[in-house]
Amino acid sequence: MELKNLADTPPQNINEGQKQRVAxxxxxxxxxxxxxxxxxxxxxxxxMxxxxxxxxxWFTKNLA
Structure with a gap:
């Protein structure tokens, strides 16, 4: 989901698309x-x- 670069970013500093990916x-x-x-x-x-x-x-095909 390409979130590693956001690890140290405060939530108020990420954009809406990034917030959706985190969710x-x-x-x-x-x-x-x-x-x-x-x-x-x-x-x-x-x-993206x-x-x-x-x-x-992929995830939905592999649900346990």
Missing amino acids: VAGALMSNPKILLLNEPLSALDSA RLKLQDELK
Whole structure:
């Protein structure tokens, strides 16, 4: 999700797209059996949106 560069960034200094990526990553960390998302990619640029769509597709195929 390309979040490593944000590790030392205070939350008030990250943009909306970065906040959405952090929220999605947090939701995935608990390895949920179901994942409900409300426009999780809306604030992302097209390149990042496509990348995260692929990652979410992979994740949903591999839900335990």
